[in-house]
Amino acid sequence: MLFRTTGKYDLVICDIDGCLSPESHAPINGPALAAIAEHNRQAIEDRDRPVVTLCSGRPIGFVECLCRLIHNTLIPCIGENGVWLWRPADNSFECDPAITDDHFDVIHEARKLLRLLYEAHGVIQQPGKSASVALYHPDTDYLRSTVSTIAEEFQKRDWPIRVSMTWLYINCDLQHVNKGTAIDRLLAETGIDPKRTAGIGDTMGDRFIADRVSWLGCPANAEEEIKKSASYVSPHQEVEAVLDILDQLSR
Numbered sequence: 001m002l003f004r005t006t007g008k009y010d011l012v013i014c015d016i017d018g019c020l021s022p023e024s025h026a027p028i029n030g031p032a033l034a035a036i037a038e039h040n041r042q043a044i045e046d047r048d049r050p051v052v053t054l055c056s057g058r059p060i061g062f063v064e065c066l067c068r069l070i071h072n073t074l075i076p077c078i079g080e081n082g083v084w085l086w087r088p089a090d091n092s093f094e095c096d097p098a099i100t101d102d103h104f105d106v107i108h109e110a111r112k113l114l115r116l117l118y119e120a121h122g123v124i125q126q127p128g129k130s131a132s133v134a135l136y137h138p139d140t141d142y143l144r145s146t147v148s149t150i151a152e153e154f155q156k157r158d159w160p161i162r163v164s165m166t167w168l169y170i171n172c173d174l175q176h177v178n179k180g181t182a183i184d185r186l187l188a189e190t191g192i193d194p195k196r197t198a199g200i201g202d203t204m205g206d207r208f209i210a211d212r213v214s215w216l217g218c219p220a221n222a223e224e225e226i227k228k229s230a231s232y233v234s235p236h237q238e239v240e241a242v243l244d245i246l247d248q249l250s251r
Ligand SMILES: [Mg+2]
Pocket: 015, 016, 017, 018, 019, 201, 202, 203
């Protein structure tokens, strides 16, 4: 598949939490997603503007659902911080082939250790992840206080796991898998030139998007650190910012 548009960009690779939807459990802005769906319908039909696809740490089932809501029927989306691609064109899922049985075993061991250390404190392992662990606790300050201990415990055991904090979650991801490695897979199979891609992100996890695309937009609510990589920071929040950024890209 080779996807080209007559516009300046072929593809916008958009983070979900803090961009398309709130990272909290607040309702998702349906009318704004409908506007992105309209954008995508025109992009795919007329090939005159970039298609919006998704690149998220969320479980791939959540990403698939949003991908369908925004009517991206063509370009693969990315879930679980790069573990999975889902292809809307043929409903196929692909786990990164660089993840071996040994890696799955390490993640299984990490889950056991994290349950032992933190389950009694009310730390929940987010359901739906297969080759990574995401941790949640209603008291975000408590959750944040555990990050360095978790990283040390993994290091002691020589487990190849990267530990990072989003606004509300701790992500434990395999070191050799990230949003960027999945974007490489996506671009290779779609034949899209990285120079003709843009990205949208709000936290330092999105530096892996920033590294791959030629133009980055951030919502106003983004971390200051990622804004330094941005070509454009929208004055708007979350999905309103995404709509504004799409507008900027078509100028
Ligand atoms: Mg985010």
